[in-house]
Amino acid sequence: MVSDNTKVLYGLYNDEEELKSAVADANHEHLDIMDVFTPFPVHGLDPILGLQESRLHVLGFIYGAIGCLFGFGFMTWVFTSDWPILFGGKPYWSVPAFIPITFEMTVLFSAWGMTITFYTICGLWPGVKSKFLDNRITDNKFCIAFNVTEASESEVEHLKGFFNRTHAAEINLKQV
Amino acid sequence: MSQPVAPVRHVLIEGNKNYHNITEDLCSPTEKAPSREWIVAFSLAAALTGFYVFCVAWTIWKGIGSWNLNRTINWGWDITNFVWWIGIGHAGTLISAILLLFRQRWRTGVNRAAEAMTIFAVMCAGQFPLIHMGRLWLAFFIFPFPNTRGPLWVNFNSPLLWDVFAISTYFSVSLLFWYTGLVPDLATVRDRAAGFRRKMYDIFSFGWTGSAKHWQRWESLSLILAGLSTPLVLSVHTIVSFDFATSVIPGWHTTIFPPYFVAGAIFSGFAMVQTLMLITRKVLHLEEYITINHIESMNKVIVMTGTIVGVAYLTELFIAWYSGYIYEQFAFYNRVFGIYWWSYFGMMFCNVVSPQLFWSRKIRRSIWWTFFLSIVVNVGMWFERFVIIATTLARDYLPSSWSYYSPSWVEIGLFIGTIGLFFFLFLIFTRVAPVVAVAEVKSILKVAGDQYIGPKAKHAHGHHAAVKTHTED
Numbered sequence: 001m002v003s004d005n006t007k008v009l010y011g012l013y014n015d016e017e018e019l020k021s022a023v024a025d026a027n028h029e030h031l032d033i034m035d036v037f038t039p040f041p042v043h044g045l046d047p048i049l050g051l052q053e054s055r056l057h058v059l060g061f062i063y064g065a066i067g068c069l070f071g072f073g074f075m076t077w078v079f080t081s082d083w084p085i086l087f088g089g090k091p092y093w094s095v096p097a098f099i100p101i102t103f104e105m106t107v108l109f110s111a112w113g114m115t116i117t118f119y120t121i122c123g124l125w126p127g128v129k130s131k132f133l134d135n136r137i138t139d140n141k142f143c144i145a146f147n148v149t150e151a152s153e154s155e156v157e158h159l160k161g162f163f164n165r166t167h168a169a170e171i172n173l174k175q176v
Numbered sequence: 177m178s179q180p181v182a183p184v185r186h187v188l189i190e191g192n193k194n195y196h197n198i199t200e201d202l203c204s205p206t207e208k209a210p211s212r213e214w215i216v217a218f219s220l221a222a223a224l225t226g227f228y229v230f231c232v233a234w235t236i237w238k239g240i241g242s243w244n245l246n247r248t249i250n251w252g253w254d255i256t257n258f259v260w261w262i263g264i265g266h267a268g269t270l271i272s273a274i275l276l277l278f279r280q281r282w283r284t285g286v287n288r289a290a291e292a293m294t295i296f297a298v299m300c301a302g303q304f305p306l307i308h309m310g311r312l313w314l315a316f317f318i319f320p321f322p323n324t325r326g327p328l329w330v331n332f333n334s335p336l337l338w339d340v341f342a343i344s345t346y347f348s349v350s351l352l353f354w355y356t357g358l359v360p361d362l363a364t365v366r367d368r369a370a371g372f373r374r375k376m377y378d379i380f381s382f383g384w385t386g387s388a389k390h391w392q393r394w395e396s397l398s399l400i401l402a403g404l405s406t407p408l409v410l411s412v413h414t415i416v417s418f419d420f421a422t423s424v425i426p427g428w429h430t431t432i433f434p435p436y437f438v439a440g441a442i443f444s445g446f447a448m449v450q451t452l453m454l455i456t457r458k459v460l461h462l463e464e465y466i467t468i469n470h471i472e473s474m475n476k477v478i479v480m481t482g483t484i485v486g487v488a489y490l491t492e493l494f495i496a497w498y499s500g501y502i503y504e505q506f507a508f509y510n511r512v513f514g515i516y517w518w519s520y521f522g523m524m525f526c527n528v529v530s531p532q533l534f535w536s537r538k539i540r541r542s543i544w545w546t547f548f549l550s551i552v553v554n555v556g557m558w559f560e561r562f563v564i565i566a567t568t569l570a571r572d573y574l575p576s577s578w579s580y581y582s583p584s585w586v587e588i589g590l591f592i593g594t595i596g597l598f599f600f601l602f603l604i605f606t607r608v609a610p611v612v613a614v615a616e617v618k619s620i621l622k623v624a625g626d627q628y629i630g631p632k633a634k635h636a637h638g639h640h641a642a643v644k645t646h647t648e649d
Contacts, residue, residue, distance in 0.1 A: 039195060040615040041391040049388055054396040075332045085324055087333050089319040097333040100415055104341040107408050112399055115356060118397045119382065122390045128383030135367035135384050138360070140195035
């Protein structure tokens with residue numbers, strides 16, 4: 001997300017509606033937003049920001065399919081080839097009896113796989129040192145951040161002007 | 177959120193809150209020194225947990241002979257407690273998963289605590305099948321792992337093994353769901369903390385920043401986990417009921433068991449959520465977030481599931497009579513009028529009769545009635561499991577082995593002890609994490625806050641202007 005020694009110019013807004021209209025304005029002005037931070041998921045923000053829909057659910061399906069095949073395949077292997085045992089005269093390959101565990105394995109693989117993927121692609125793990133811009137972002141402020149590491153003085157001024165026009169409550173420059 | 181708001185929507189956040197008030201109100205319990213009530217409750221719970229550990233040690237040291245089970249009645253309080261706790265553990269996932277899919281906004285007030293309750297209840301439940309094995313140190317035999325005994329595998333056709341998979345999957349998926357939901361809120365606590373606390377919450381919040389892309393993925397993950405948890409929660413109690421239903425014991429061998437167990441689980445789970453939340457909202461001063469409207473919604477679920485359970489009890493009796501099969505008929509006659517008649521009538525009264533009081537709006541919205549009836553329902557649901565297990569086993573195929581059973585002090589201690597353990601864990605939870613989902617409450621503020629909807633509405637806020645004139649109901 002943010003590499004070392006990045007200069008970030010960010011504006012804080014008091015309301016998600018102000019944030020959304022500011023993001024829309026930034027799009028009009030072709031400003032390159034680095035990231036937007038909010039205290040809660042703001043609905044309707046993703047399309048304005050141009051974020052594509054997450055493909056996490058596709059992975060969830062794949063992990064689930066792996067779990068399903070693994071569970072069913074493992075039970076099949078155990079009871080038909082590795083160590084077949086007769087239970088009460090039922091067939092070795094007693095498919096209906098395998099359904100509950102197959103289902104549980106599907107859910108287990110899908111849930112764990114997706115959750116691990118989620119934390120990995122977001123770069124979130126215990127001990128991760130994220131570069132926080134402002135403590136109030138998880139409280140009540142909605143933040144738009146621009147990367148100004150290589151920006152000239154006039155470009156920074158231009159961005160500040162943008163924040164003022166869009167009624168940002170605060171504008172800060174921070175080295176992270 | 178920008179969905180249209182129907183005029184029938186209730187106010188779910190009272191007190192004219194803004195975002196900062198929400199953070200302040202919900203995070204402050206983790207920041208202040210514990211109240212005297214908390215210390216007293218925690219000491220009591222810790223003492224009971226200690227007694228629980230003692231009873232477990234006693235059971236393992238002396239063997240299962242320290243319980244009053246016998247050859248005829250070989251499942252007693254142990255499995256009763258197991259099913260009772262597992263049932264209680266169903267409401268959390270139901271509230272968070274099914275109500276998320278149904279877009280019920282009132283879930284945000286209670287989901288976090290209910291999920292925590294699920295996890296702690298499943299932990300309590302899981303202990304019973306383990307210790308009832310007797311030789312606890314061999315408990316790892318239940319897992320299919322390559323071993324030096326052949327390898328000899330577990331019996332994948334056995335419902336008892338399905339249970340192992342169902343409960344461990346349920347526990348771990350509930351934990352993921354709960355913790356992933358908690359991460360942004362832990363970040364909120366982190367950003368208010370300093371020093372050592374900041375370091376701890378830094379670790380536990382995984383470096384959460386609130387980036388738009390993270391929120392998008394977080395919502396996607398929550399939704400899919402909810403979608404997965406919904407059939408999962410239904411499967412767990414279904415499989416628990418298979419422990420009984422796939423046996424050939426008259427009184428257990430019935431196809432009605434899966435839906436009846438699931439309804440009963442939701443019923444008892446909601447009752448436990450009510451018991452806990454009514455205390456929590458009072459002690460932590462969360463009346464503006466867990467409102468009477470939340471309580472009423474849960475009471476509606478209780479009256480519905482209680483009625484389903486009642487229909488199941490009557491159906492069971494009818495089908496036993498209608499089967500024309502004397503052993504089945506005897507099993508149910510015995511269940512109602514046999515040696516354990518008192519537990520059957522206790523169950524009927526607590527589970528079927530008492531929740532019907534919730535048809536009255538006044539009782540549904542009364543804190544004291546709700547609290548009282550939630551306890552009654554919990555007692556009733558314990559009776560239900562006892563009725564199913566003990567009365568059925570006490571009169572088996574051989575009249576010469578008919579028997580009676582009452583618990584030993586160790587069994588009672590184990591039960592009381594798990595209640596202590598449950599509250600012990602819950603009380604710790606209320607100190608270290610916000611018990612109400614901070615981010616999720618903020619996300620519904622503009623559609624459920626009392627300044628936006630309901631009689632006190634005053635804000636004309638963009639597209640919300642249209643709803644401000646609606647009154648409640």
